[in-house]
Each structure stands twice: as structure tokens, then as C-alpha cells.
Amino acid sequence: MAAPIEVSGSDTEAQPESVLAGVDRKKIQGRSLGQIAWLRLKRDKVALTGAVVVLVLILIAIVGPYFVQDPLAYHQNLIDPTYNRPKGGFWHSGISADHPLGVEPGTGRDMLARIVHGARISLLVSFLATLMSVVIGTIMGITAGYFGGWVDYVISRAMDAFLAFPLLLFAIALVGVVADGAFGLSGNGLRVSVLVVVIGFFNWPYIGRIIRGQTLSLREREFVDAARSMGARNSYVLFKEILPNLVAPILVYSTLLIPTNILFEAALSFLGVGVIPPKPSWGGMLTLAVPIYSSDPMYMIIPGMAIFITVLAFNLFGDGLRDALDPRSR
């Protein structure tokens, strides 16, 4: 081999980004962009707090229901019949050692159990709906952006149409229209499915637009031409060259879409088209709390705080993730 100039020596070692200056680096080794993002994320305390809260919430939603009391069991003995509110406790909420978050007015059902079971519904609906939006949005966006022309035109106009759709009204109407037992589902299974489909199916244009825009710019990068000049098919370019570069926006947008969907699910439950009572849901609890908030304010504050903390944690984590994955967007 005719030795080409400049044999790579120690000067060719990669320069880690200055952001990593404080990171322990006894041995410099190759780091993927994902590893660098993780190092950045680890230094962002706020985002990390959000991430921890999110993980705890997910854990609660999965295993919590096995540890709490029966959310449907009545404890009428804890209710003050005169005012139809829990006896004693903080602000007449019935908070005690047995019921750390108090009991429900009227029925005396354990609030902790209802919040934990509500978390399961909330996260289930929002995760599935987000997954659906992201899958549809990514496929549509990447197709529109990569192929352009009339394909782009059709998909983009479809996005406009979906965005103009009165989603809330449609959801309320649809829940009323879909008969029990449709699609082989009934009761809460059907309700949850309808919620997921409605929320998921009508939210895809938001991520679709982002992915389309990113694809438009990625398509012009020379590595796409390089792949094509080596004989790559469209499917290879789309899934092996472009899609890996879209992981960051997809991930970030997903974590920011989940809290939106949690709020949306709560709103639908609040309006009475969520899961069917007596199955607990955060939005449903708020509905019940509205007429009696003056006599038992904790009954409104507790589910409200549950929604607030969940949404805030997801948002903080999502923001941190965006900063970590794409520092230029800050």
C-alpha cells in the first residue's frame, strides 16, 4: 500500500463536546449521539426529576392497583350524614391512617385507590393514543416529505382537514353513537378503545407535519444521494437512512404529546364520555367534585393535583429530552 499521507495518530482522537467537560473521561472512546444525549440529560436535574416522576407514575399505574384497597368498596361509616361529606380529617376530607388521601364524599370509597386506578386508565389511554398518533404521523409525514409532488399534496391537505376537525365534539358524539358490543368490545373496553382511537387518530397531523418538515430537509442531505448512488431502494433510504435521524424528534414529540393526551382524556372523562363509572378516572372524579367543592375542597384538589403533577412531569422530561437530543433548538 502506498502510504497515504498523515497516518492517524493521537491527534485524531475525537474531541468530546465541551458540554461533556465535567464528565469523567479516563479513556476516550466512541460515543453515539444517543450516548451523548444521555450524558447531557443526566446533567439536567429538572428533566431528570421529571423522568423519575414519570417512571414512578408508570410503576404506580402498572403495579399500584395490586397494593391499594378496593376502589369500589363503600365506607359509609366514615361519612357525616348531615353534610354528606367525610367526617373529620384535613378539611373534612376524611384523611386518616387507613385512607391517606381521604375518602370520597357520599360513598366513602378510598381516594388513594381511586387515584391509583385512575392513573392506570389515564396513562393507558394517553400512551396508546400517542403511539397511534406517532405511528400514523410518522408514516404519513415521512411519505409526504420524501416523495413530494402529488403525494405530499394529498397528505398535506388531509392533515389540514384533520386539524380543522372539531375533535371534542366528534369524540362526544362518537361515544354516544358506538353501540355497546361493537367491534366485539363492550363496557369499559369499548370506551377505552374509542377514546384511544379518537384521540390517536385525530392527533397525527401534528407529528405528521413535524416529520414531513424534517424529512424535507433530510432528503436533500448528501448521504441520501450517496445511498442512492450505491443502488439503495426507496425503502432503504426511508427506513435505514432517514428514519434513524427522525428518532429524536419522534421521541421528543411523543413525550410532549402524552401530557396533552392525558389532559384530553381527563377532559373527556369530565364531560362524561370517558370510562363508565363506577370505574375511577381522574376526570370523572373532578366532575363529581364540582358541585361540592366548597364543603370538601380536597376532593377536587387531589385528582387535580394528580393530573397536574403527571402533565408537568412529562412536560419537564420532554423539554429536557429535546434539549439533550438537539441542543441547537434551545
Next chain:
Amino acid sequence: MSVSTSKTPADETRPVQEGEPLLEVENLGKHFPVTAGLLRRQVAAVKAVDGVSFSVRKGETLGLVGESGCGKSTTGRMIMRLLDPSFGKIVFEGQDITKLSQGRLRPYRRDLQMIFQDPYSSLNPRKTVGAIVGAPFRLQNIEAKQGVKKAVQEILELVGLNPEHYNRYPHEFSGGQRQRIGIARTLALKPKLIVADEPVSALDVSVQAQVVNLLEDLQDELDLTYVVIAHDLSVVRHISDRVAVMYLGKIVEVAERSDLYERPMHPYTNALLSAVPIPDPAERGDRQRIRLQGDVPSPLDPPPACRFHTRCWKAQDICKQVEPPLVELSPGHQAACHFPENTTVSATDAVAKAAVTPGTAPSEDPEPAE
């Protein structure tokens, strides 16, 4: 992939010998339509490349120079079939590849590779060096004898990179190293022709020399043929055997390197060469800088006849009426000008001669009969 790996259609023909044309381009053009209105009616066309003809002999380096927007990159992309030509013909190893479908073209892509301009955009940031350089093996379904990883590491070594960097990501490398990775990728399948689109213009001058030298070493070692697209005349002079000068979508002059740099015939080439900086201040005095007036006209509506007449100091009426064909004015030196410099014949005389001598097409033939 269903493409057979053992035999490409090109193998069936006689292999191209040293010095014979490996690539021939005939009257190649690309017009980008300009559309307007709801129905996307075509109202105009950007004539990015408007009929260029040249040939590249096996083992040589053809430099393609011109200022930005003259269509040199478009020409390169058409040769690679990354852009479909509007008209004209591309013949590679005797096979017309102009109209081949992407599927039929795939086997030829092994022999035809491209080095890209921007080392920051030409490497996928999400892939390791090993995956990038190994991609051609996967895409062409080629089994390397000693395994893809070993093959990739050998290529990395060949271009002067540490084979241990196999698992690193592009962002961990400098611009020059990244361009080496790009070069390694094009070499993976041992191509015959490499189209290098501004291979060094995004690099530091000091690194430029390294990469240019690397390209030359590789040419000797691997028997490569290059089409080097560049705007830097010094780089082209260093690397090319022959040089083609483009202006506004046309080739105005083609000649051997030394011939072109010492005796440029076309006024545009003269102007270009006079703009090359001379490193020695003492020698600057005896050179006259030709300053062209105005800008390059829009390729939407290029000037009629000779495209350079709007800026040419020698232009006369004939330049506005009759397009000067690209003809051989001295052995191996073609120019398209009615009033060429450094020669006694003019293109018009040559045309007249060609007209009376049957069998020699003056304008379209890239290699006029002697």
C-alpha cells in the same frame, strides 16, 4: 436483493482498455421546469445543462471547471443518474445507461461511484463508520471474502484512517477525516469510475492537499478513472489530465491540462485563468487580470448563439447570431469560439472545413475525427 453478484451486464462486453473511452456523454442536457399556477403549467425552464458532450478515457482524470451555477454538478449528478437527463446520452463501458431503470442500473452502480462535496452532510450522523463504509456491500449484496468488517477496515487503512475507528460516529472526526470516510465508501466496491463533486472545496487548504494527494495515490493503486468537478483551478490543474471548462450549461473548451493552462483559447477560459492568484508577489506585475463585466446571465433565458457574448470583450455580430461549435482547433484541444486566442484558426474556419469534409460532425461529436 435479487441482483446476481457474479456477473454484471458490463462483463459481457469486452473490457475497456487503458486510454479508450470509459464514459461518453453526448449532447447531455437537463432542463428544470418552472411551473406556475394551480395546474402546474410549465412557464419556463432552467437550462442548467444544455447539451454537453465529452468523453473520459480509462485511467485519466477529467476536470470539469466553471463558476457556480454553470451546471457542472448537475452534469455529475446526471452521470450518476441521481438526476434524470432531459435529453442526451450517457454511455458507460459501451452501454447506454441513460434510460435504464434504477433496478437495471443497480449492477452498474458498483463501477460508478461518487464523492460528495460536503463531508458533513454526506455521512449519516446516526451510523458508525463501519456501517457507512460497509453499506455498499450490503446494498449490492456482495460478500467480501474475509467478511465485511475486515474488508471495511482494509479500506479505512487504505485511505489513511485508523481501522480501529470502525465503531465510531462521523461527528467524532474532523472534516478531512470525514472526507476520507466518504472516499472509503466510494472505494468499497472497487469502482472503475469515480465522479468527485467538489471533493475538497469544503476543506481547509492544508487538508485539501492531503485529500487531493490521496485521490491521486488511489488512482495509481486501484486503476481509477476520475471526473473531478471543481471550481478551484489550482486543484484542477494539480489533479487533472484533461480539463473541460463549462459556462452556463455548455462546455466551452476541452484540452489537455498543460495545453489549457498554457494556451487557453476561449476568452472565458482566459478570464478564469487570469483570476487564479499568483503566490509570488514579484511575478504578479507582468500579468494582466481580465475583469469580466456583469454577472452570469440567467440560465432561464440564456443569451442566444454564443452564451458568452454578453460579457466577452472580443464579441462581434456573428457571436450573437451563430453559435460557435466545440471543434478541435489544435490536436486534442477543442474550443467553442469564433475568435479564439492563442491560435491561428477560428472555430468558424473549422466549421467551414468540417462542412466540406463529409463524415465529420463538427458540433456534437466529442472526439472529432482527425
